[in-house]
Amino acid sequence: MSGKDLDRDLSLPVIREQYQRLLQRLEANEREFRRLGRSVLRVQEDERRRLARELHDGIGQNLTALKHRLTQLGDGLPVDPALRAQLEAAIALCNDTLDDTRELSRLLRPPILDDLGLESALQWLARSQGEASQLSITVEMESLPALDDDLQTLVFRIAQEALNNVARHAQASNVLVRLVVRSGSLQLQVVDDGRGCDPETALRSGGSGLGGMRERLRLHGGRLDLHSSPGNGARIRAVIPLDGD
Ligand SMILES: Nc1ncnc2c1ncn2[C@@H]1O[C@H](COP(=O)(O)OP(=O)(O)OP(=O)(O)O)[C@@H](O)[C@H]1O
Numbered sequence: 583m584s585g586k587d588l589d590r591d592l593s594l595p596v597i598r599e600q601y602q603r604l605l606q607r608l609e610a611n612e613r614e615f616r617r618l619g620r621s622v623l624r625v626q627e628d629e630r631r632r633l634a635r636e637l638h639d640g641i642g643q644n645l646t647a648l649k650h651r652l653t654q655l656g657d658g659l660p661v662d663p664a665l666r667a668q669l670e671a672a673i674a675l676c677n678d679t680l681d682d683t684r685e686l687s688r689l690l691r692p693p694i695l696d697d698l699g700l701e702s703a704l705q706w707l708a709r710s711q712g713e714a715s716q717l718s719i720t721v722e723m724e725s726l727p728a729l730d731d732d733l734q735t736l737v738f739r740i741a742q743e744a745l746n747n748v749a750r751h752a753q754a755s756n757v758l759v760r761l762v763v764r765s766g767s768l769q770l771q772v773v774d775d776g777r778g779c780d781p782e783t784a785l786r787s788g789g790s791g792l793g794g795m796r797e798r799l800r801l802h803g804g805r806l807d808l809h810s811s812p813g814n815g816a817r818i819r820a821v822i823p824l825d826g827d
């Protein structure tokens with residue numbers, strides 16, 4: 583190839599065209615990566631849904647039957663205080679295991695999310711997490727456009743992990759969960775009045791919570807911000823574009 587050919591091959595329009603083609607290929611790869619990632623999450627949620635049902639209907643119902651049988655056994659028992667105490671302890675254990683099983687089932691995939699949608703599911707999450715961790719959790723929601731199943735699940739899982747973090751790390755009293763639409767994006771904020779943290783350290787801590795939220799959001803073209811400083815509470819904000827990709 584002569585020097586002249588080389589000059590022509592590397593002329594500005596050619597380089598620009600090659601660059602454009604490369605960019606398009608990168609964008610196509612990114613779209614494919616996101617599509618595959620979302621499919622994996624969908625499969626994971628389906629599996630959770632199945633396990634949740636199995637726990638609730640299988641183990642849960644067997645435990646309920648066991649409890650009834652033990653109670654019936656007690657009705658026919660001679661009045662022996664030691665024996666009765668043992669039976670009552672067995673029934674109490676059954677009740678505790680039943681509660682744990684139902685709780686686990688709901689956390690895996692709350693049926694309310696499929697049956698009544700995101701708003702009811704967030705209200706339920708706030709109520710149950712608030713009771714379990716003695717937090718006052720308020721949910722504020724604007725009226726939203728119809729959201730598909732993936733988006734509802736995404737918002738729910740982010741709120742769930744953010745509230746878990748508040749319960750585990752923040753020593754907060756009050757939490758606000760806010761879901762609004764701004765500039766074509768869905769914005770979920772979880773604000774607490776706890777002890778706060780250094781965002782850089784928190785994001786580099788290697789915990790799977792914040793990292794997992796970021797990964798999930800990236801698959802929907804969204805992003806996560808954490809605003810906090812020690813002693814001043816924390817604000818997590820997830821921004822999700824509504825136009826899809
Ligand atoms: N609301 C909050 N208030 C104070 N610190 C927080 C809050 N949320 C997160 N952090 C800090 O950020 C760190 C990282 O959170 P992340 O959810 O990634 O991991 P983790 O909760 O420690 O573990 P896991 O993998 O079980 O979620 C926490 O260890 C905590 O120090």
Ligand SMILES: [Mg+2]
Pocket residue numbers: 743746747789790791792
């Ligand atoms: Mg966490």
